[in-house]
Amino acid sequence: MNEALKKEFAALVGKDNVMESESDRFSYAYDAAVLEPVMPALVVRPETREALGRVVKLANDNGLPLCVRGSGTNLSGGTIPKQGGIVVLTNALNKILEINEADLYAIVEPGVITAKFAAEVAARGLFYPPDPGSQAVSTLGGNVAENAGGLRGLKYGVTKDYVMGVDFFDVDGEIVKSGSRTVKCVTGLNLHGLMVGSEGTLGVFEKITLKLVPPPLAQKAMMAIFDDVNKACEAVAAIIAAKIVPATLEFMDNFTIRTVEDFAHAGLPVEAQALLLIEVDGHPGQVADEAEKVEAICKKLGAKRVQVAKDAAERNKVWEARRAALSALARVAPTTVLEDATVPRSKIPAMMSAIVDISKKHKVTIGTFGHAGDGNLHPTFLTDRRNKEEWKRVEDAIDDIFDVALGLGGTLSGEHGIGIAKSKYMEKETNHATILFSRRLKKALDPKGILNPGKIIGE
Amino acid sequence: MSDLPELLKQLGELDDQLVTCMRCGTCQAVCPMYEQTGREADVARGKIALLEGLAYKLVKDPEGVQDKLSRCLLCGSCAASCPSGVKVLDIFIKARSILVAYLGLPTVKKIIFRGMLTKPGLFDGLMSLAAKFQGLFTSPANDVIGTSCSRLLQPIIGERHFRLLAKTPLHREFPSLDTPAGASGLKVAFFPGCMVDKMYTGIGEASLKVFKHHGVGVFLPAGQACCGIPALASGDMDSYLTLVRENLAAFKGGSFDALVTPCASCTSTIKEVWPMLSDRMSPSEQKAIKAIAEKTMDINAFVADKLGVVPPEPAADAVTVTMHDPCHLKKALGVSAQPRKLVAMNSKYVLKEMAGADTCCGCGGSFTLTHADMSAKIGQRKRDNIKNSGAQVVATGCPACMMQISDMLSRNGDNISVKHPIEIYAESL
Ligand SMILES: Cc1cc2nc3c(=O)[nH]c(=O)nc-3n(C[C@H](O)[C@H](O)[C@H](O)COP(=O)(O)OP(=O)(O)OC[C@H]3O[C@@H](n4cnc5c(N)ncnc54)[C@H](O)[C@@H]3O)c2cc1C
Ligand code: SF4
Numbered sequence: 001m002n003e004a005l006k007k008e009f010a011a012l013v014g015k016d017n018v019m020e021s022e023s024d025r026f027s028y029a030y031d032a033a034v035l036e037p038v039m040p041a042l043v044v045r046p047e048t049r050e051a052l053g054r055v056v057k058l059a060n061d062n063g064l065p066l067c068v069r070g071s072g073t074n075l076s077g078g079t080i081p082k083q084g085g086i087v088v089l090t091n092a093l094n095k096i097l098e099i100n101e102a103d104l105y106a107i108v109e110p111g112v113i114t115a116k117f118a119a120e121v122a123a124r125g126l127f128y129p130p131d132p133g134s135q136a137v138s139t140l141g142g143n144v145a146e147n148a149g150g151l152r153g154l155k156y157g158v159t160k161d162y163v164m165g166v167d168f169f170d171v172d173g174e175i176v177k178s179g180s181r182t183v184k185c186v187t188g189l190n191l192h193g194l195m196v197g198s199e200g201t202l203g204v205f206e207k208i209t210l211k212l213v214p215p216p217l218a219q220k221a222m223m224a225i226f227d228d229v230n231k232a233c234e235a236v237a238a239i240i241a242a243k244i245v246p247a248t249l250e251f252m253d254n255f256t257i258r259t260v261e262d263f264a265h266a267g268l269p270v271e272a273q274a275l276l277l278i279e280v281d282g283h284p285g286q287v288a289d290e291a292e293k294v295e296a297i298c299k300k301l302g303a304k305r306v307q308v309a310k311d312a313a314e315r316n317k318v319w320e321a322r323r324a325a326l327s328a329l330a331r332v333a334p335t336t337v338l339e340d341a342t343v344p345r346s347k348i349p350a351m352m353s354a355i356v357d358i359s360k361k362h363k364v365t366i367g368t369f370g371h372a373g374d375g376n377l378h379p380t381f382l383t384d385r386r387n388k389e390e391w392k393r394v395e396d397a398i399d400d401i402f403d404v405a406l407g408l409g410g411t412l413s414g415e416h417g418i419g420i421a422k423s424k425y426m427e428k429e430t431n432h433a434t435i436l437f438s439r440r441l442k443k444a445l446d447p448k449g450i451l452n453p454g455k456i457i458g459e
Numbered sequence: 460m461s462d463l464p465e466l467l468k469q470l471g472e473l474d475d476q477l478v479t480c481m482r483c484g485t486c487q488a489v490c491p492m493y494e495q496t497g498r499e500a501d502v503a504r505g506k507i508a509l510l511e512g513l514a515y516k517l518v519k520d521p522e523g524v525q526d527k528l529s530r531c532l533l534c535g536s537c538a539a540s541c542p543s544g545v546k547v548l549d550i551f552i553k554a555r556s557i558l559v560a561y562l563g564l565p566t567v568k569k570i571i572f573r574g575m576l577t578k579p580g581l582f583d584g585l586m587s588l589a590a591k592f593q594g595l596f597t598s599p600a601n602d603v604i605g606t607s608c609s610r611l612l613q614p615i616i617g618e619r620h621f622r623l624l625a626k627t628p629l630h631r632e633f634p635s636l637d638t639p640a641g642a643s644g645l646k647v648a649f650f651p652g653c654m655v656d657k658m659y660t661g662i663g664e665a666s667l668k669v670f671k672h673h674g675v676g677v678f679l680p681a682g683q684a685c686c687g688i689p690a691l692a693s694g695d696m697d698s699y700l701t702l703v704r705e706n707l708a709a710f711k712g713g714s715f716d717a718l719v720t721p722c723a724s725c726t727s728t729i730k731e732v733w734p735m736l737s738d739r740m741s742p743s744e745q746k747a748i749k750a751i752a753e754k755t756m757d758i759n760a761f762v763a764d765k766l767g768v769v770p771p772e773p774a775a776d777a778v779t780v781t782m783h784d785p786c787h788l789k790k791a792l793g794v795s796a797q798p799r800k801l802v803a804m805n806s807k808y809v810l811k812e813m814a815g816a817d818t819c820c821g822c823g824g825s826f827t828l829t830h831a832d833m834s835a836k837i838g839q840r841k842r843d844n845i846k847n848s849g850a851q852v853v854a855t856g857c858p859a860c861m862m863q864i865s866d867m868l869s870r871n872g873d874n875i876s877v878k879h880p881i882e883i884y885a886e887s888l
């Protein structure tokens with residue numbers, strides 16, 4: 001990039017907020033996806049929303065590819081920049097602008113950290129439910145751009161269910177307003193809906209309005225132990241059929257159970273073929289009632305044992321086991337690939353047995369855990385990306401998993417996004433017309449193709 | 460070494476450790492550097508990526524990488540919360556020495572480590588000379604904390620408020636000791652560490668008083684050297700190895716149940732770093748290191764866990780004391796209940812926790828000199844938490860943290876005194 005242009009960026013964001021050394025630029029060449037790094041030409045960190053808008057305009061005026069980056073924790077390469085392009089950081093835009101307790105909404109800048117926001121909301125006696133596993137570091141802007149989910153998705157929904165409005169910069173740096181602070185709003189096109197899951201390809205968020213809800217008064221957690229994956233899946237279906245929607249309904253396969261037990265010594269039953277970790281919440285009376293019913297359903301469908309947490313400490317133990325899943329698996333092998341294929345809930349048994357077959361066929365190690373209630377499993381590949389031959393088998397196995405998921409009426413990604421990792425599979429799930437429509441839409445909004453080019457719909 | 464293929468080869472040897480980082484970014488939530496700057500190259504994930512980039516020739520500027528590596532407190536917060544169990548500190552310490560071997564050590568550090576620190580006799584002599592004359596060029600800053608500041612030294616130490624060197628260092632007061640186990644049936648080897656020997660001698664005296672009270676025998680050999688961490692953190696592997704050898708020689712032949720230090724950094728260095736790097740030493744030295752490391756204990760843990768002490772009820776008018784958890788104690792060794800128990804042993808004090816007791820104080824050894832502004836920013840946060848706790852005293856089990864916290868409190872004009880938990884306990888005896 002020429003010096004004059006660098007100076008122009010420096011004039012917009014301040015000299016200290018422009019990074020051009022090789023070592024600074026290389027540290028924005030990757031994200032949490034297992035992909036090859038690509039170094040940007042420049043990294044800028046605007047400290048005001050106005051400066052963010054001007055940066056977008058300057059990039060567009062010069063036809064520079066622009067990749068917005070929150071915390072860079074996405075698992076699909078959404079923040080791997082384009083060669084010669086710039087990375088724009090949002091982490092200095094981290095103010096909570098308003099928490100409105102009367103009207104149950106909050107307005108935030110895009111770089112606010114999810115967990116800090118949730119804690120601030122909780123301190124006012126309210127609740128922001130979306131809780132991705134990365135919430136201690138992810139930004140709300142990143143959550144909206146990926147439509148992030150979490151453990152509470154089954155009952156409370158995902159990020160999109162909380163986005164009331166998004167104000168965003170178009171490529172000319174003009175602010176586009178969409179949505180409102182009201183529960184109802186039909187003014188204009190649903191542009192904020194378009195922004196959700198857009199992965200930085202259609203606009204750059206300036207402000208986000210998020211819905212808040214009252215917190216549940218009580219919770220009850222339990223662990224149901226099964227010696228057969230199918231029985232566990234039947235229990236999941238039966239719980240929903242009984243018109244009970246647990247806040248959380250998580251699954252762990254035998255490999256994951258054993259790995260967690262090795263790592264955390266949490267007293268998990270290593271011989272179990274499947275574990276369901278379940279939490280119901282709401283009014284205390286309802287919670288007691290539903291917990292009893294869930295326990296009875298699990299037992300009726302063949303759970304060997306159901307351990308109901310008696311107090312906060314026991315509840316914590318249940319969730320510690322779940323939280324330890326990724327940590328434990330990640331330590332088994334150098335490279336951890338967290339997949340995300342999602343199927344209709346009733347197809348989980350079929351998906352699970354397919355995963356077992358695929359792991360045998362390609363001789364790869366897969367531990368599976370995830371959100372059983374949502375049909376959103378995380379088959380986690382444990383491998384070593386330096387071993388070319390094994391890595392090829394992993395890639396083939398991932399292809400097979402997508403084929404099976406799509407064959408079962410599922411989707412490529414439940415919550416981790418498409419980015420560049422999965423864009424080549426897009427047409428398989430949708431069709432050519434869908435890709436064309438999306439490309440035309442992008443072309444109209446971003447004629448020079450500067451906004452995160454190559455992501456989701458290719459180029 | 461100084462040639463590129465050798466640099467790449469050495470970095471390649473770190474590859475098995477580097478590859479375990481899955482780039483999840485979880486370390487961003489806890490890194491005190493990242494909290495200040497929001498820059499990816501300041502957090503563990505960024506530094507590990509840079510080292511990998513260098514090893515695979517994607518990054519071509521080793522000096523740039525070295526600069527980023529130096530922007531780190533070696534506090535271990537990242538490692539303690541890493542889901543993938545990446546041995547971040549092992550990586551950083553080894554990488555620093557690999558890069559220094561390639562790029563060379565800055566002259567100032569060469570003089571300090573190679574010319575002085577590795578020669579305990581000379582180091583002690585220079586320090587006692589400095590102790591005699593320091594009054595001439597410093598002036599008192601805060602009586603409660605016991606700090607001074609200096610116009611004359613400003614170019615070297617900046618605005619820092621510091622504690623003067625002790626008039627008589629501990630090794631002059633107690634050149635050597637070898638007393639048998641008493642009522643406790645235990646005997647310890649005592650490793651005061653440089654800062655307790657030369658600056659915070661009161662901590663050494665308090666430790667010996669507590670040992671005596673409990674009938675603990677003490678082996679305090681002459682000729683102890685620095686534990687090595689300052690040299691190693693600057694990438695000077697040779698000086699580090701020399702220092703370890705000097706210490707092995709000093710403690711050789713002593714018989715003791717535990718090697719006890721009142722300095723969190725010394726404890727974690729001897730316990731964790733010595734064994735980690737012992738493959739660079741002879742088999743007999745490796746054996747000696749293993750034996751010593753296994754026996755090494757922080758003094759808080761020793762008193763609380765081995766001497767069966769039972770805290771009394773605090774007095775009604777007890778002085779409030781808040782506790783700072785040194786990174787090298789809590790995150791490295793899992794010691795956090797024990798210093799609190801030691802404070803509770805003195806009924807004249809009562810604990811009052813601060814917010815973020817276990818966040819880094821910003822010292823990071825020589826980081827506080829090389830990156831003074833950043834160190835002060837991180838320190839200011841700690842100071843605010845201490846102040847907001849409303850406590851009259853702050854206690855912490857590491858003299859390096861004590862120095863940093865004293866500096867920050869003194870610069871803010873706070874009248875909050877800074878003590879080691881062993882001093883508080885010793886006051887009650
Ligand atoms: C350990 C781990 C656990 C995870 N668990 C979950 C989980 O449970 N559920 C889940 O859904 N995901 C999960 N993720 C994935 C990831 O954390 C989420 O996708 C998260 O929303 C990304 O947030 P971020 O701030 O890191 O965004 P980034 O990774 O920085 O960016 C993500 C995308 O958002 C775009 N973007 C960011 N800010 C803006 C903006 N202001 N305007 C426009 N576009 C923007 C970027 O261009 C990019 O395309 C996990 C990841 C890890 C590493
Ligand atoms: S938390 Fe550990 S694995 Fe994750 S990015 Fe940091 S060092 Fe790497």
Ligand code: SF4
Pocket residue numbers: 489490491492493501502503530531532533534535536537538547
């Ligand atoms: S050791 Fe401390 S300062 Fe260094 S990267 Fe880790 S958390 Fe950050």
